[in-house]
Amino acid sequence: MDTDLTKQIKEMVYVSMYGTNWKDLDKNVDKVANQIIGELSQESKEYMIKNPRPVEYHFSLGLYIRNNYIYNSKEFGNCYRVDDISSEIIKRIIDKLTEENTD
Structure with missing residues (x-):
């Protein structure tokens, strides 16, 4: 269970590491993942x-x-x-493609 202090510390770590808070980071990762999925060919999606x-x-x-x-x-x-963020975006893409494939 996170206390208020723990939440504040986590927020400070995200801002110092990623230049933004975790809510914005997650929103932006999702936005980019969706954009890239729209750009991928069907062959690339299947490969991933x-x-x-x-x-x-x-x-x-x-x-x-x-x-x-x-x-x-x-x-x-x-x-x-930047490597961490690009990895998170790739993970999100794979998760979304996998979800779509199981529906």
């Missing part, structure tokens, strides 16, 4: 469903995300943990 390990995409999709959505973006602030 069959190969759901985010690390596989670090130097491909991850690089695209960092260059086009994170660096110099207002949404992610002055974040210096």
